[in-house]
Amino acid sequence: MTSADETPLRVGVFGLLGSGNLGNDGSLEAVLGYLRAEHPRAVVDALCGGPEAVTARFKIPATRLHWYRGEYRTASRAGAIAGKGLGKLVDVFRTAAWVRRHDVVIVPGMGVLEATLPLRPWGFPYSLFLLCASGRLLRTPVALVGVGAAEIGNRPTRALVRWSARLAAYRSYRDTQSRDAMRAMGVDTARDEVHPDLAFALPTPTPRASGPAGSPGPVCVGVMDFHGGNDDRARADEIYRRYLDGTIRFVRALVEEGRPVRLLTGDECDASVVAAILDAVGSPLVTAAEPASLADLMSEMAAADAVVAVRYHNLICALKTGTPVLALSYAAKSDALMERMGLGAYCHPAREVDADRLLEQFRDLEKHAAQLRRTLTERNRTAAQQLARQFTALTMTLFPAPGHAHAHAGAHTHARQEAP
Template sequence: MTPVRVGVFGLLGSGNLGNDGSLEAVLDYLRAEHPEAVVDALCGGPEVVTARFGIPATRLHWYRGEYRTASRAGSIAGKGLGKLVDAVRTAAWVRRRDVVIVPGMGVLEATLPLRPWGFPYALFLLCASGRLFGTRVALVGVGAAPIGKRPTRALVRWSARLAAYRSYRDGLSRDAMREMGVDTSRDEVCPDLAFALPTPQTGTPSDPPGGTVCVGVMDFHGSDDDRARAEEIHRHYLDGTTRFVRTLVEDGRPVRLLTGDACDAPVVASILDAVDSPLVTAAEAASLADLMQEMAAADTVVATRYHNLVCALKVGVPTLALSYAAKSDALMAQMGLAAYCHPARAVDADRLLEQFRALEQHSAELRRTLAERNLVAVRQLQHQFTALTSALFPAADHAHALQESP
C-alpha cells in the first residue's frame, strides 16, 4: 500500500512552546499508531521544526515579514502579493497530502491581538484547499472563543465549517463555534493535547510549603478587542506581577521566572531589574518538557500563559492562574482548581497574595486532586486518538480491527 501522506499545519517552530508541545503530542501519536505515515509540515518556523522534530518543513508564508507591521509602500505591496502567492502555495501543498492535522493551539480564537489577514486567512486557505482537493483537514484539540470583529469571525467560521474533523480542548470552545453558526453536534471535547506528553518525575515538596515558587509571565497586552488600551493593560499587569514577586522575596521565597514564548523575555528582564534580588532567577526553557522539569521541582506555580498552566497542572503542582481568557478559567475548573484564578487584566498584588497563601494551605489536598484529574485526562486523550484514527485513517483502523478479531 502507498504510505499515507500527512501534513501538520500551524504557527509551529515560531517560539511558542505551547504550539510546539501540541505538535510533539500529535507526532508521538502518529509514530506510535501510524509509523508508515510520511509526515511533513507547513509552518511558521520550518528550520526549527525540522531540527527539533526531524520532519521536512515548508515556510507557511511566502512573505517573510507577514507578522511585522507594514508601514512602507514596499512592505504593504509585499504583504498584498503574499496573500495571492500563499493561496497558490497552500493549495499545492494540500493537494499532495491525504490528511492535514492542525495540532491544538488557539486557532479559532482571538484572545490575543490578531489581524484577520494573518493566520485566520492562512487557516481558511488550508481548509478551503482541503475541501477542494478531497484532503481530510482535522482541527484536533483546538481552542476557540467568541470573536467580535466581523472579518476574523467570518474566516474562522468558514475554516471550521470546511474542516473534515473538529475536536476542542474545552466545552467553551465548542460552544463558541456553535454560537458562530458551526454544526458541532459531532464534535468532541478532549483535554489539551499537551496532557498526552510524558510527565517528568516530580520533586519532593516542602511541608509546609516554603520552597521555590515558579512564576510564569507573559508579554500580555489584552485581547484583540483591547488594542486601544493595550499599553495600559500591560503596565497594570507588569506592575502587579512585579509587586507580587517582590513580596515573595521579602518573605524569603526563591522565585523562578518562566516564559512560554520568545516575546516574553522583556517582561522577565523588567521584573529582574525591578526586584533586584539573588532569590529571583530566570529559566531558559526550550520546550514544554523543560517547563515541566522546572515546575516539578517547585512547591507552587503562579502562571499566565495557558500552556504554562497546563504544564504545572500536568506535573501535579498546586497552581494559581493569572487568567487572561475564559480558556484558563475552564482549564482550572476542569482540574479542580476553579477557586485559584486571578484576572490578568487587573492584577491586585494584595488579593493575589491572599489567594496564593490559601493555595499553599491546601497544597496536599490539591496534589491528590490533580493526580486523579490527570489520570482522567490521559484516558480521554487515548479515546481522542482512537477517534482520530477512525476519522482520518479508516484503512489503518480497519486493518487494526481485523488483527484484533479472533
Template sequence: MTPPDGTPVRVGVFGLLGSGNLGNDGSLEAVLGYLRTAHPDAVVDALCGGPEVVTARYGIPATRLHWYRGEYRTASRAGAIAAKGLGKLVDAFRTAAWVRRHDVVIVPGMGVLEATLPLRPWGFPYALFLLCASGRLLRTPVALVGVGAATIGSRPTRALVRWSARLAAYRSYRDAQSRDALRAMGVDTADDAVFPDLAFALPTPRPGGPAGPPGLVCVGVMAFHGSDDDRARAAEIHRRYLDGTTRFVRTLVEDGRPVRLLTGDACDAPVVAAILDAVDSPLVTAAEAASLADLMAETAAADTVVAIRYHNLICALKVGTPTLALSYAAKSDALMARMGLGAYRHPAREVDADRLLEQFRALEKHAAQLRRILVERNLAATRQLDRQFAALTTALFPAADQARARAPQEAP
C-alpha cells in the same frame, strides 16, 4: 498505516509551529507521538512558521507557512504593503499545492479559532482558511484536533474562522467553552467532541528530578496586552499586569521565598527583564525553557506555581503542583475548573497584588489536598486523550481502523 496500494499515507501538520511558542510546539509533539505509535509508517511533514526549528527538533521536513518573510511585521512602506498583498495571492497557490501532496492534514491543538490575543485577520486566520478551503476543494481531509476557540468581535476575523471550521473534515476542542463559542459563531458543532488539551498526552517527568530550593515559587509571566478587542487599552492593561505581578514577586522575596520566572514564548523576555530589574534580588531567577518538558521539570521542582500563560498552567497541573492562574481568557478558567482548581484564579487584566497574595496563601494552605485532586484529574485526562486519538484514527485513517478490526484478537 499503509493504504491498500502499499503507499504510506502522507500526513501534513499545519500551524504556527517552531515560531517560539512552547505551547504550540507541545501540541505538535503530542500529535507526532500519536502518529509514531498508531501509524508508524505514515510519512509526515509540516507547513509551519519556523520550518528550520521543526525539522531540527522533530526530524520532519518542513516548509515555511508564508511566502513573504515579513508577514507578521507591521508594513508601513509602499513596497512592504505590496509585498504583503502579493504574498496573500502566492500563499493561496502554495497552500493548495502543499495540501495536494497529502492524504490527511492535521492542525494540532493551539488557539487557532480564537482571538484572545491581538490578531490580524489577514495573518494566521487567512492562512487557516486557505488550508481548509484547499482541503475541501482537493478532497484532502483537514482535521482541527483539540483546538481552542472563542467568540470573536472583529467581523473579518470571525468570518474567516467560521468558514475555516465549516470546511474542516474533523473538529475537536480542548474545552466545552470553545465548542460553545464556535456554535455561537454559526457553526454546527453537534457532532464535535471535547477532550483535554493535547499537551496532557506528553510524557510526565519521572519523580525524583532535581529539587528546587525550599519554598520555591514558579511565577509564569507573559507579554500580556489584552485581547484583540483591547487594542485601544493595550498599554494600560500591560502596565497594570506588570505592576501587579512585580509587586507580588517583590512581596514573596521580602518573605524570603525564592522565585523562578517562567515564560512560554520568545516575546515574553522583556517582561522577565523588567521584573528582574525592578526586584533586583538573588532570590529571583529566570528559567531558560526550550520545550514543555523543560517547563514541566521547572514546575515539578516548585512548591507552588502562579502563571498566566495557558501552557504554563498545563505543565504545572500535569506534574501535580498546586497552581494559581492569572486568567486572561475563558480557556484558563475552563482548564482550572477541569483540574479541580477553579477557585484559584485571579484576573490578569486587574492584578491586585494584595488579593493575589491572599489567594496564594490559601493555595499553599490546601496544597496537600490539591495534589491528591491533581493525581485523579490527570489520570482522567490521559484516558480521555486515548479516546481522542482513537476517534482521530477512525475519522482520518479508516483503512488502518478496518485492518485492526479484521485482525485476529488476542486471547485475554
C-alpha cells in the same frame, strides 16, 4: 496500520509551529507522538511559521507558511505593502499545492479558532481558511484536533474562522467553552467532541530533588508579554503596565518572606517581562529559566512548591505535574481549564492584578496544597484516558482501512461536513 507493500499515508501538520511559542510546539509533539506510535509508516511534513526550528527539533521536513518573509512585520512602505498583498495571492496557490501532496492534514491543538490575543484577519485566520478551503476543494481531509475557540467580534476575522471550521473534515475542542463558541458563531457542532488539551498526552518528567528539609521551596512564576486581546487595543499599554506592576509587587512580597522565585516564559516575546521583573526586584532569590519546550517547563514546575502563571500552556504544565497552581487568567479558556482540573477557586484576573489579593489567594493555595495535589492526580488520570479515546477516534476518522485510504477519506469528508 499499513502493510509493507502499501504506499505510506502522507500526513501534513499545519500551524504557527516553530515560531517560539512552547505551547504550540507541545501540541505538535503530542500529535507526532501519536502518529509515530499508531501509524509509524506515515510520512509526515509541516507547513508552519518556523520551518527550520521544526525540522531541527522534530526531524520532519517543513515548509514556510507564508511566501512573503516579512508577513509579521508592520508594513509602512509601499514596497512592503505590495509585498504583503502579493504574498496573499501567492499563498493561495502555495497552500493548495501543499495540501494536494497529502492524504490527511492535521492542525494540532493551539487556539486557532480564537482571537483572545491581538490578531489581524489577514494573518493566521486567512492562512487557516486557505488550508481548509484547499482541503475541501482537493478532497483532502483537514482535521482540527483539540483546538481552542472563542467568540470573535471582528467581522472579517469571525467570518474567516467560521468558514475554516465549517470546511474542516474533523473538529474536536480542548474545552466545552470552545465548542459552545463555535456553535454560537454558526457552526454545526452536534458531532464535535471535547477532550483535554493535547499537551496532557506528553510524558511527565521525573521530579527533581527538592531542597533541604524545612526550607521553603521555590515558587515558579510564569510571565507573559501581556497587552490584552483584540478588543483591548486602545488600552493595551495600560493593561500591560497594571499586569507588570502587580506581578512585580507579588514577586517582591515573596522575596521579602525569603521565598526563592523562578521566572518562566512560554514564548520568546516574554523575555522583556522577565528582564523588567529582575531589574525591579533586584534580588538573588529571583532567577530566570530558559525553557525550550513544555518538558523543560514541567521539569521546573515539578520541583516547585507552587506555581503562579498566565500563559495557558504554563498552567497545563503545572497541572500535569500535579503542582498547585494559581492562574492569572486573561481569557475564559484559563478559567475553564482550572475548573476542569478542580482548581476553579484559584483564578485571578490578569487585566486587574491586585498584588494583595493575589497574595491572599496564593497563601490559601499553599494551605490546601496536599489536598490539591491529590485532586490533580485524579484529574490527570482522567485526562489521559480521555485523550486515549481522542486518538482512537482520530484513527477511525482519518486513517481508514488499508487499500481504500484516499477514497474513504474523501467520502467521509463530505459526509462529515455541513454544506457550504
